[in-house]
Amino acid sequence: MARIEEIALPRERQATAWWRFNATALLFLGPAMALVLVFFIAPVVITFVMSFTDLATSTGLSNWQWIGPENYQRMFRSQFWLTILGNTFVYVAVVLAFNVIVGLGIALLSVHVEAKAGGLFRSLWLLPRISPSVVYALMWTWAAASPPFGMINYVVEPFGVEPRYWIQSDPWLIVILINGFVGASFGMLIFTSAIKAIPEDLFRAAQVDGASALHVIRRITLPLIKWPILFVLVYQTMSLFASYEYIYLTTNGGPGLYATETWSLWAFHTALSNYYGNLDFAYGAAMAAILVLMGLGISVVMLRLFRFGQLVAEPRVEV
Amino acid sequence: MATAVIARAPGRSRWPSLVPYAVLLLATVPILVLYLWLFYSSFFPRIEGFRPVGDFTIDNWRFLWDPQSVPQLRNRPPIIPLTINTFVFATMTSLISLLVSSMAGYAFSRLRFRGRRVFLGGVLLLHSFPSVTLLIALFVVLRFLGLYDKLVGVILVQTAFALPFGIWIMKGFFDNIPWDLEMSALVDGAGRLRTWWRIMLPLVKPGLLALGVLLFVEGWNQFLLPFVFMPSGSQQTLSTLVRGILGEGRFVDYGLLTAVGLYYIAPILVLFVLAQDQLMRIYAGGVKG
Numbered sequence: 001m002a003r004i005e006e007i008a009l010p011r012e013r014q015a016t017a018w019w020r021f022n023a024t025a026l027l028f029l030g031p032a033m034a035l036v037l038v039f040f041i042a043p044v045v046i047t048f049v050m051s052f053t054d055l056a057t058s059t060g061l062s063n064w065q066w067i068g069p070e071n072y073q074r075m076f077r078s079q080f081w082l083t084i085l086g087n088t089f090v091y092v093a094v095v096l097a098f099n100v101i102v103g104l105g106i107a108l109l110s111v112h113v114e115a116k117a118g119g120l121f122r123s124l125w126l127l128p129r130i131s132p133s134v135v136y137a138l139m140w141t142w143a144a145a146s147p148p149f150g151m152i153n154y155v156v157e158p159f160g161v162e163p164r165y166w167i168q169s170d171p172w173l174i175v176i177l178i179n180g181f182v183g184a185s186f187g188m189l190i191f192t193s194a195i196k197a198i199p200e201d202l203f204r205a206a207q208v209d210g211a212s213a214l215h216v217i218r219r220i221t222l223p224l225i226k227w228p229i230l231f232v233l234v235y236q237t238m239s240l241f242a243s244y245e246y247i248y249l250t251t252n253g254g255p256g257l258y259a260t261e262t263w264s265l266w267a268f269h270t271a272l273s274n275y276y277g278n279l280d281f282a283y284g285a286a287m288a289a290i291l292v293l294m295g296l297g298i299s300v301v302m303l304r305l306f307r308f309g310q311l312v313a314e315p316r317v318e319v
Numbered sequence: 320m321a322t323a324v325i326a327r328a329p330g331r332s333r334w335p336s337l338v339p340y341a342v343l344l345l346a347t348v349p350i351l352v353l354y355l356w357l358f359y360s361s362f363f364p365r366i367e368g369f370r371p372v373g374d375f376t377i378d379n380w381r382f383l384w385d386p387q388s389v390p391q392l393r394n395r396p397p398i399i400p401l402t403i404n405t406f407v408f409a410t411m412t413s414l415i416s417l418l419v420s421s422m423a424g425y426a427f428s429r430l431r432f433r434g435r436r437v438f439l440g441g442v443l444l445l446h447s448f449p450s451v452t453l454l455i456a457l458f459v460v461l462r463f464l465g466l467y468d469k470l471v472g473v474i475l476v477q478t479a480f481a482l483p484f485g486i487w488i489m490k491g492f493f494d495n496i497p498w499d500l501e502m503s504a505l506v507d508g509a510g511r512l513r514t515w516w517r518i519m520l521p522l523v524k525p526g527l528l529a530l531g532v533l534l535f536v537e538g539w540n541q542f543l544l545p546f547v548f549m550p551s552g553s554q555q556t557l558s559t560l561v562r563g564i565l566g567e568g569r570f571v572d573y574g575l576l577t578a579v580g581l582y583y584i585a586p587i588l589v590l591f592v593l594a595q596d597q598l599m600r601i602y603a604g605g606v607k608g
Contacts, residue, residue: 022432022433024426024430024432024511025426025430025432025435026432027511027512028422028423028425028426028430028511028512028515029422029423029426029438031418031419031422031423032419032420032422032423032482032486035419035475035478035479035482036442036445036479036482038460038464038475038479039453039457039460039475039476039479039480040445040448040453040479042456042460043452043453043455043456043457043460044448044452044453044456046456046459046460047452047453047455047456050455050456050459055459061459061462061463102346105342105346106343106346109339109342109343110343112339113339113340113343117340117343121343121347122599123591123595123599124347124350124351125347125350126591126595126598126599126602127350127354127591128350129602130536130540130587130591130598131540131584131587132539132540132542132557132558132561132580132583132584132587133540133542133558134542134558134561134562134565134580134583135357135561135580135583135584137565138561138565138576138577138580139353139354139356139357139580140353141565141571142356142360142573142577143349143352143353143356145571145573148367148368149365149366149367149368149573150368151352151356151368151369153368154368154369177349181349181350185602186602189599189602241449242448242449242450242451242452244451245542245543249542249562249565264449264451267451267452267455268451268454271454271455271458272454272455272458272547273547279458281455281458281459284455285452285455285456288449288451288452288455289452291449291451291452292448292449292452295449
């Protein structure tokens with residue numbers, strides 16, 4: 001991109017220009033800044049401040065008091081926090097693996113077949129992503145429904161699996177499937193455009209040399225889309241950590257006590273949606289604050305890992 | 320573009336050419352079945368597994384012409400106002416987000432000002448911020464502003480949530496426009512605002528359209544925000560209606576639910592068929608106006 005300010009204005013007017021640029025920028029950025037300030041920055045600050053109070057529906061919005069780190073102590077005194085932390089890591093790890101592996105598989109396969117057919121398959125995989133979450137959850141709720149309704153029972157019956165109500169008996173399976181199918185499209189799209197950007201000559205050369213398709217994938221495609229893969233890994237990890245919508249709509253953290261509850265769902269339940277009627281905003285805010293800290297920690301760790309681990313390994317082809 | 324190079328190259332490939340198709344198809348079957356069931360189930364009294372029980376019927380759709388006869392809908396707001404709410408919500412959020420993010424995106428692409436890098440980095444940081452963290456405090460903010468339980472409050476929140484993504488995408492569109500087109504306008508003495516509106520926006524029209532479709536889809540689909548911030552009756556949207564019927568109890572009427580669900584998802588499917596290429600490109604982030 002050209003250096004804008006130098007082209008736009010003669011040099012002698014630089015001083016006034018500096019001011020004018022800032023004023024113009026303010027004009028263009030004003031609306032965005034106002035919205036971001038009220039609905040992003042303020043909530044973030046309020047969350048952290050609020051986590052040191054006892055604000056809840058029972059105290060009303062005006063009768064709250066400072067209670068120091070009591071919410072945090074209460075959270076880690078809870079007999080469930082370790083279960084929920086474990087759930088969160090299982091959820092993120094398994095769904096991430098599903099998303100990246102399936103996304104990569106669909107991307108590789110769909111560029112291997114005819115362009116039109118490949119595009120059609122990619123469209124189909126995008127469908128869950130653009131469907132309303134409640135309708136998508138409805139479809140899985142049906143698929144997992146108890147006999148005689150649910151589809152899954154009919155699929156696994158020939159393999160000798162007892163018919164059951166899957167959301168009760170195997171909640172994790174449903175949580176992983178519903179999130180896995182919806183999240184795979186993200187990696188798929190990123191990987192597809194990365195693969196399409198690889199110079200054609202590399203594939204031609206490999207084919208002239210008689211390399212098999214699998215060989216080409218392992219030696220050319222994968223090393224060359226290493227960065228998109230890392231990007232998707234980091235980005236999806238962060239999104240999964242913060243996500244809870246589909247779990248809320250299917251197992252709702254159950255069955256029983258916190259069987260599939262993840263940290264963000266715990267915060268959501270505590271502060272915004274629970275059966276006890278007392279919305280514990282401050283306690284939920286403390287959980288959300290921990291979530292932010294965990295997210296920051298994980299992104300730091302991941303960036304480190306990749307810099308030292310993956311970056312050292314050179315791609316096997318010269319570009 | 321190296322589209323399907325490997326497939327088209329003659330002779331050498333050792334993969335039987337049907338294997339990739341078969342694997343793709345097998346992997347995609349669950350998605351196909353789920354969506355087909357949605358159609359199928361809405362026209363039969365009941366479906367057990369893959370097998371419909373009873374004859375073809377449009378009885379499940381009577382919520383459209385005779386909502387009073389559907390017990391699950393009796394204590395709920397009527398479907399037409401809910402549809403209008405959903406439409407207003409999706410349209411307003413996408414229009415405001417488009418306007419605001421194209422202004423900000425223009426500034427980030429074309430103007431040099433103090434703190435540009437910090438702002439740009441901050442926008443990216445906001446994009447990855449866990450939304451549950453924001454929701455809890457937004458409850459308090461909306462109450463404070465008197466916007467709790469009002470459609471306009473949820474519209475503003477959704478608009479703000481869409482901004483980080485929108486700003487980055489719009490900045491990308493403007494970055495792709497050659498600078499000289501704009502310079503001639505500026506040299507002629509047109510102001511920045513005028514140049515942006517008259518010269519730049521028309522140039523990124525395809526991008527605006529694609530982003531607009533995406534924002535509309537996200538607005539139309541949005542569940543958590545209306546669910547949390549508009550708990551009482553008349554201002555709800557279709558997502559909260561479907562959720563309400565689904566969460567009602569053990570005896571879920573899948574015929575009715577799938578009919579309502581299909582009614583709700585239909586505009587999205589139409590948009591998807593019309594604009595899937597744009598949607599795919601914009602989701603991949605590899606966007607060109």
